[in-house]
Amino acid sequence: MARYVLKRLVHAILVLWAAYTLAFIMLTALPGNAISNLINNPQNQLTPEDGKILRAFYGLDEPVVIQYLHALDALFHGNFGYSLSNGAKVSDLLGDALPSTLQLTGLGFVFGAVIAAGVGIGGSYARWNWLRTLLRSFPALAASVPSFVIGILILYYFSFELHLIPAVDNGTFLALVGPAATLGIMISAPLSQVFSASIAATRRQPFVHVLQARGADERYIFGRGVLRNSSLPVLTMLGLAVGELIAGSVVTEAVFARNGIGQITLNAVNTQDLPVVQGVVLVATTGYVLVNLVVDVVYPLVDPRIGADVLAKQLTRTKRPTGSTPVGSGVDEAMSPRLSEEVTTR
Structure with missing residues (x-):
């Protein structure tokens, strides 16, 4: 059972990473961003030097790969970054x-x-x-x-x-x-x-x-x-x-x-x-993954056939002797006699 839960946990981590990476790629491929819109807005009256300072502060002047690595490093340290619109965390x-x-x-x-x-x-x-x-x-x-x-x-x-x-x-x-x-x-x-x-x-x-x-x-x-x-x-x-x-x-x-x-x-x-969209994607994906992880863990508790199948795979890895009755066989057939016996004894 521990191996089964660990496998599902690894899958959950991979899904989180894939969702975060996909969101970064899709949003980076779009033309413009909040800082570029701010710099190009004539009402703000920002000089080209001010624009360079803002882009350097948010790391937007670096290659996309470097930006992605910086974002992952900040994420591992619990830092989601700052909003490009209002500068808030x-x-x-x-x-x-x-x-x-x-x-x-x-x-x-x-x-x-x-x-x-x-x-x-x-x-x-x-x-x-x-x-x-x-x-x-x-x-x-x-x-x-x-x-x-x-x-x-x-x-x-x-x-x-x-x-x-x-x-x-x-x-x-x-x-x-x-x-x-x-x-x-x-x-x-x-x-x-x-x-x-x-x-x-x-x-x-x-x-x-x-x-x-x-x-x-x-x-x-x-x-x-x-x-x-x-x-x-x-x-x-x-x-x-x-x-x-x-x-x-x-x-x-x-x-x-x-x-x-x-x-x-x-x-x-x-x-x-x-940064805000990436944070939202990560939070939403985390909730989705956690609920499905709980469902995967509850499955063997609700359906004995799944638990028996997991146990059978573990026994197979430990070279279970041949000739024995497969684990989990007759679960469906055993359900009816057990229920029928309860009805009879009522």
């Missing part, structure tokens, strides 16, 4: 904006998971056929509507019409509900679709028919077998949903006038502020 800018965005994405993640769970379970187990049909159509509807449209509708009805939530960020929890619900609806579409399909596929498995033949009710079958097996694809989608949350926060913060990473990203891209 990038770490201070991100530190001030990050708590607001974390609150937004965290609550949006909870809303999305709750909505997806309700739609997936209700679409499979609801008593009325019309309700099941309505819930099953929700993923397609939510995925087809852009996030900014959802945000504007929530803002219009719940802020301007019903006066339930503030129209702008005033620092209260109610001001967080509207944008978090927007993000939650956005990410719930793929989650609920995958969860519903996974529940339907799991209910057709042989161990479910065995439990039904033993007299187990639907609640017991769902709690002891269907839910655990259906959650594995959803775990993968949860890791991918973090990327949608980070991207969606940019638009959502603009709609609800929240100061966060999204606003900083928009300003940095408009002014081509390279």
